[in-house]
Amino acid sequence: MDDKDRKLLSALRHDARASLSELAGLLGVSRTTVRARIDRLQARGDIIGFTVQVRGDTHRDAVRGLMMLGIEGRGADRIVRHLSGISAIRAVHSTNGRWDLIVEIGTNTLEEFDDVLSAVRRIEGVSTSETNLLLNTKKQVG
Known part of the structure; x- marks a missing residue:
């Protein structure tokens, strides 16, 4: 490039x-x-698609957060596939350092958010997690 x-x-x-x-x-x-x-x-594969952002998309999720996951063994690919099937999960990122994956989550309520956290923690191979709520977006790219 x-x-x-x-x-x-x-x-x-x-x-x-x-x-x-x-x-x-x-x-x-x-x-x-x-x-x-x-x-x-x-x-x-440098450009994987084009999208449109509408005003409603920026306010779509009242509750947003990042969930960092530690994976035991070599099950990351299987876990990513499982995470992709959860509708409240907006993105899954691989990373380095302490955590193996970072998961972006968006829901309408704290109760729904908690349900997603529970579902993710029950996935076989997820050994540890830490979650942070996103309070405010200072800059949106894209």
Whole structure:
């Protein structure tokens, strides 16, 4: 990935609906080159999709938190698959350090949030966990 690809990704993060002409002008290349770069970035998996954020999405989850998980053995892939099936889980991240996975959770109520925590803790192979509620988002990217 070169500087033009990074600049293109930055522009798309800011406005994924920007026209090829706008992006071409920003990068100083042709529309065809922009299209080819986007296609290449998608084919390589650097761009995995495009999305729309609506006002309701930012207020969708009244209760949000991060759950850090310690995994025993080599069951991380199986646990990630299991976590992916829980609708209140917004994202699962692998990490380094003390924790093996960081799970983003969003629910409407504290009771629902607690139910999700309990369900995750019951997954075979989850050995330890720590959870932090997110109180306020100072900056949203994307």
